[in-house]
Every structure is written in structure tokens, then in C-alpha cells.
Amino acid sequence: MDIQEIRKQFPILHQQVNGKQLVYLDNAATSQKPIQVIEALDQYYKGYNSNVHRGVHTLGTKATDAYEGAREKVRKFINASSIEEVVFTRGTTTALNMIASSYGMDNLTEGDEIVISHMEHHANIIPWQQVAKKTGATLKYIPLQPDGTISLADAEQTITPSTKIVSIMYVSNVLGTINPIKELAQIAHKNGAIMVVDGAQSAPHMKVDVQDLDCDFYVFSSHKMCGPTGVGVMYGKKDILENMEPAEFGGEMIDFVDLYESTWKELPWKFEAGTPIIGGAIGLGAAIDFLEQIGMDNIERHEQELAQYAMERMSTIEGITIYGPKHRAGLVTFNIDDVHPHDVATVLDVEGIAVRAGHHCAQPLMRWLKASATARASFYIYNTKDEVDTFVEALVKTKEYFTNVF
Structure with missing residues (x-):
């Protein structure tokens, strides 16, 4: 894998920020886009911009073929069993809300349990809080080990026959923890629960096989994996999706509409009300082509090497706290003693280095860490060891x- 050749595909990286060469280390928030993705969007809007499914004219047919072709690329990328299991959404947050409002509200009652963990992103906490409030279900948390990992023994104790939904992130956007999703799915299923996986931080960085994981839902966003913003995916097992009601209603998702009753299209279109995110889906398809050309195993290995290298270098600096386990995905979250992370990020920006600072949409985890906020450097396929040294x-x-100042 030639990193310099890969970097050439990302126009945004070749600029100066505050008079310094840009070092972009905010990839867990959003990744940059290669020229292939930018050109795919450009070609769609310049050459065959049209609505999909409805028209029989040439542009409409071409747009429909490209949109549905992107769905097939997603199917192969995550190894879903059919395109019926691949629903385009506005992103991870929308997909989790769809699952909570459509499946959760209809299938939970008082006395049922929803199990998540302390490390979850707000998008995988708040929807389940709302479901629990409205259905009378109980929201439970798998405790974390001191290094920020989940113990299967703790999962066995927390997940019970009363548990109906287990919803866990595959990779923590703060700790870099890679959770044992396959084993958690086995525990969930043994107790009669479904397994929901927040894949926002895993789909861009590692090979994912939803059939091997045996998860019931897997959701992720395009913009974190070299694709456009505003589009994502909800994978769901066919038998579950067939029995779910849509979360949104209107055009595109209907089969027949009468004055007082309506019926829905077949999967997956019954979950895609209105004009879909056509350009976004086409761009996501181009991003998948790009990532697969590099190889997901190569991407994962490169990022983990960068994270380990960064931690080794950072550990030599006195007064730095690094959060999370030793074995992790490609990010490092940290604090400098007596310096607010926002101040750290501001000074780094002066040096042309982009990192994230704040609670990372994980306030419960911040309280568990006993930190009001943290700084985070997150890596991707175009980052180098030289950039880590600069950082x-x-x-x-x-x-x-x-x-010196204080």
C-alpha cells in the first residue's frame, strides 16, 4: 500500500493551514473525499441528474441503475444476503432512530430490557432512552473494565431473558475499543434479544461481514468512509424488516394508496420515503470501490500501526493521559495535565494540525473517565508516521x- 499515491487522490490534503502543511487528524468525525468520489458526484449532477424509479426516460433509467448499483456495492461490502436488507438513510443517527421508533416502540413493553454500554455515542443512547420512557422498558448498561473494554462475563450478567434489544457500537469513537460484537450477538440471541450494531467507526476501517457477526441490524455513515455527507445505511435481517412498519411515510415507499388505507412497497423501498439521497448513494458506491481497491485489511493494519506509534511517542511526554485499551482502532484520545482540550486543539490548529476536542457526543463516557472533555487524534488511510511525528x-x-504562560 503506497500511502503517498493514496494521498494524491485527496485534493484537500494538499494545502496549508495557518501557514503550515495541513495534518488532518479528525477522521473519526469525518473523512476526506478522494477525487473518484468527487468526480462521481460531479458526473451525476452534470450528466444524468434525475429522480429514480419513477421515470421511464433515459436520464431516469441511468440514475436508477446507478442508485441501485450503489445498493449492491453496499450489500457486497458488508456481505448482506440480499439487497432487500440494505436501506439507504441519512446516516447512522437516522438509522438508529428508525430502529428505535419502528422496531423498539412496536416490540417492547413494560418489564422488557434494552441493554447498551457506557461508551455509546449519544445517537445510540438517546433513542433508547425515549423508547424506554414510552414503553415502560428498562434501560441497562454493561459496565466497562478499567481499560474501557467490555467483559463477556459482565455482558452475560447484564443481558437476561427479559432483554429484548442489545445495541452496542463496534468501535468506540473515544476509546478506540473494538468490541466483541460476534460474541455479544450470541449472548443476545441466547436470551431472545436482537443485536443492533452501531458501525459508524467500524465500516470505514475494517472488513465487516454482517452474516458472520450474526447481528440483526448494522448501521453506518458514508461521510466517515470517504463518501458524501447526508447518506448512510441501515442493514437489517430480511425477516425482521418484513415485519417492521416504516418510520416515514409518503411517496416512493407506497404500493397502493386509497382514501383511508395504504399499502407499502416491498423491501427495501418501503423504508425509503420521498426522493432518496441519489447523489449521496452514488458517491458512497464510488467510495466503496476506492476502499476495496486498497483493501480493508490493509486499511485496518495501517491505522492500528499509526495508533500504536502515536501512543508510543506520546507516552514519552510527561503529563499526558491516554484513554482506552492498548489494542485499539486507529485513534488516540488524551488530555494534557492542567490544559483544557479546547486550548490544546486551538494551539495545534495554529500548527496546521486538525484534531477534535470536546465530549465527542459521549457525555456518560466522559463522566466515567472523570474528564469534562478530551482531545482526540484519529487516523485514516492517508495519514503517515511523519504526520504523527509532526503532531x-x-x-x-x-x-x-x-x-511557561501559567
């Missing part, structure tokens, strides 16, 4: 600056 050198400058 670590800037951290040293940042620490010295605040030490």
Missing part, C-alpha cells in the same frame, strides 16, 4: 507553551 512535536510545544 507529537506540536504537543510538546503546546505543553511547553502553557507551562
Whole structure:
């Protein structure tokens, strides 16, 4: 894998920020887009912009073929058994809300349990809070080990025959923890529960096989995996989706409409009300082509090497706390003693380095870490060890600056 050749495909990386070469380390928030994806969007809007499914004219047929072709690319990418199990959404958050409102509201009653973990993103907490409030179900949390991992023994104790839904992120956007999803799905199913997986931080960075994981739902976003913003995917097992009611209603998702009753289209279109995110789906398809050309195993290996290298370099700096387990995905979340993470991010930005600072939409996890906020450097296929060196050198400058000022 030639990183320099890969970097050439990303126009945005070749610029200066505050007079310094850009070092983009905010990939867990959103990734940059290769020229192939930008061109795919450009070609759609310039050459065959049209609505899908409804028209019989040439542009409509071409747009429909490209849109449904992207669905097939997604199916292969996650190894779903059929395109009927692949629903395009506006992103991970929308997909989790659809599952909560459509499946959760209809299938839970008082006395049932929903199980999540302390490390979840707000998008995988708040929808389940709302379901619990409205149905009388109980929301439970699998506790975390001191290093920020989940113990299967704790999962066995938390998930019971009363549990109906287990919803866990595959990879933590804060800790970098890679959760044992396949084993958690086995525990969930043994107790009669379904397994929902927040794949926002896993789909861009590792090979995913939903049939091997045996999860019932798997959701992710395009914009974190070199694709456009505003589009994502909800995978669901066919038998579950067939028995779910749509979360949105209107055009495109209907079969027959009468004055007082309506029927829905077959899967997956019954979940895609209105004009879909056509350009976004086509761009996502182009992003999948790009990632698969590089190889997901190569991407995962490269990012984990960068994370390990960064932690080794950072551990030599006195007064830095690194959060999460030793074996992790490609990100490092940290704090510098007596320096607010927003100040860290601001000084790094002066050096041309983009990192994320804040609670990362994980306030319960911040309280578990006993931190009001943290800074996070997150890596992707176009980042290099030289960029990690630049980042670590800037951290040293940042620490010295605040030490001298205060």
C-alpha cells in the first residue's frame, strides 16, 4: 500500500493551514473525499441528474441503475444476503432512530430490557432512552473494565431473558475499543434479544461481514468512509424488516394508496420515503470501490500501526493521559495535565494540525473517565508516521507553551 499515491487522490490534503502543511487528524468525525468520489458526484449532477424509479426516460433509467448499483456495492461490502436488507438513510443517527421508533416502540413493553454500554455515542443512547420512557422498558448498561473494554462475563450478567434489544457500537469513537460484537450477538440471541450494531467507526476501517457477526441490524455513515455527507445505511435481517412498519411515510415507499388505507412497497423501498439521497448513494458506491481497491485489511493494519506509534511517542511526554485499551482502532484520545482540550486543539490548529476536542457526543463516557472533555487524534488511510511525528512535536510545544504562560 503506497500511502503517498493514496494521498494524491485527496485534493484537500494538499494545502496549508495557518501557514503550515495541513495534518488532518479528525477522521473519526469525518473523512476526506478522494477525487473518484468527487468526480462521481460531479458526473451525476452534470450528466444524468434525475429522480429514480419513477421515470421511464433515459436520464431516469441511468440514475436508477446507478442508485441501485450503489445498493449492491453496499450489500457486497458488508456481505448482506440480499439487497432487500440494505436501506439507504441519512446516516447512522437516522438509522438508529428508525430502529428505535419502528422496531423498539412496536416490540417492547413494560418489564422488557434494552441493554447498551457506557461508551455509546449519544445517537445510540438517546433513542433508547425515549423508547424506554414510552414503553415502560428498562434501560441497562454493561459496565466497562478499567481499560474501557467490555467483559463477556459482565455482558452475560447484564443481558437476561427479559432483554429484548442489545445495541452496542463496534468501535468506540473515544476509546478506540473494538468490541466483541460476534460474541455479544450470541449472548443476545441466547436470551431472545436482537443485536443492533452501531458501525459508524467500524465500516470505514475494517472488513465487516454482517452474516458472520450474526447481528440483526448494522448501521453506518458514508461521510466517515470517504463518501458524501447526508447518506448512510441501515442493514437489517430480511425477516425482521418484513415485519417492521416504516418510520416515514409518503411517496416512493407506497404500493397502493386509497382514501383511508395504504399499502407499502416491498423491501427495501418501503423504508425509503420521498426522493432518496441519489447523489449521496452514488458517491458512497464510488467510495466503496476506492476502499476495496486498497483493501480493508490493509486499511485496518495501517491505522492500528499509526495508533500504536502515536501512543508510543506520546507516552514519552510527561503529563499526558491516554484513554482506552492498548489494542485499539486507529485513534488516540488524551488530555494534557492542567490544559483544557479546547486550548490544546486551538494551539495545534495554529500548527496546521486538525484534531477534535470536546465530549465527542459521549457525555456518560466522559463522566466515567472523570474528564469534562478530551482531545482526540484519529487516523485514516492517508495519514503517515511523519504526520504523527509532526503532531507529537506540536504537543510538546503546546505543553511547553502553557507551562511557561501559567
